[in-house]
Amino acid sequence: MTDRQIQIVIDSFWPLLKAGLMYTLPLAIASFVLGLIVAVLTALARTSGIRILDFIAQFYVWIIRGTPLLVQLFIIFYGLPSVGIILPPFVAALIGFTLSVGAYGSEIVRAAIQSIPKGQWEAAYSIGMTRGQALKRVILPQAARVSVPPLSNSFISLVKDTSLASVITYIEMFRQSQQIVARTYEALVLYTEAAVIYLMFTSVLFVLQGWLEKRLSRFSAQ
């Protein structure tokens, strides 16, 4: 590397890290939290035994899983204005990622609910619980534990996928690096630097994931 390149790496490190901390992670965290709520509601709809709810939930999951996230983001950000819905980039990205987490997450949560032995429902019913009480007190807490490993994978993917928001002008870390490249023409250096910062983020998450799984496995041994 030339001295100039080294200087660019040093000068851009903090702006990139800052973009990651202030724009990439908040978008990932906010859409993950909202997405989880959507995911649980969708999973409940799909396991409710109520035909119309199940149908709506299935339709939603079908659309989201069957179309590219990038195209969804384009529709929300560039498409909706033509019917009068103009959303700021952050909101558009938040909606897109939330819907995505909701759809994929609902499959995880649904599988987790279905993995809880029937005897747990029956034990809950046998002490007089309603379906809602059984879900809240017995089934979902156990399903949550089962869902942790796959959901933490989803979150790690999401952190990386937020780079897609750059195409709808949300200035997260990747878009920030693009802007610096536009000024300096150092594509290899800067995109590699961005990759390294993503790797820093995800590595911390890998460690957290391992720790969380270890903690949870202590309780779920049947």
Added chain:
Amino acid sequence: MLEIRNLHKAFGSLEVLKGIDVDLEKGKVLVIIGPSGSGKTTLLRCMNLLELPDQGSMKLSDRKLEFKSGRKLPTREVTELRKRTGMVFQSYNLFPHKTVIENIMEGPVIVQKKDRAAARAHAQELLTKVGLADRGDYYPHQLSGGQQQRVGIARAMAMEPDVLLFDEPTSALDPELVGEVLRVIKQLAQEGRTMVIVTHEMKFAADVADHVILMDGGYIIEQGPPQQVINNPQSPRAQQFMNRIAGEDI
């Protein structure tokens, strides 16, 4: 106390219960025996509506239910009845994410809306009764099968049900752990709890039962006091079953 008339239950085209009558007085123990697939578990599960019968009626204490196929019961009726019955499962079905004492408190606190402190005190009493006074803060997976099943019994009793239902409570246990569970159940019988027990343990049945029902093919083929049904059955089918059981016992 418990009065069942003409109970029918089918799974699809498979008729499992073909008109069962049961009468059980308060404080008595009813033991149900019979070959595998004869409908014992199904009958027991109908008693707390884990299975919804297709036909017949059931009266428990002051509540009477009529069953018609294709008609669902209101949720309230179902939960009210379940609060009056306690179920002990073959595979315990304890809540693995809750401690032993939380397992026992769950029904009283969440369903009966009892005060937590009162529920805890009662749960502790029950734990003492089943010989696990010092295990309240353990998680189920830290206990042996016999201990887990005794927690299962305490959990069922915590609701102070009118009748306790047991489905082969010892058949998932290692032989050396069977005794401790049977002793607890026997003690409950001596205290005058009303119980319905499905079991393959004939010695235990003879010991604890006031009344024995022998089921086969969805019918009750013989019933009466244990000496009669177990030791001196009348019908040829009943004799055959008892002989086979006796053969297995050796």
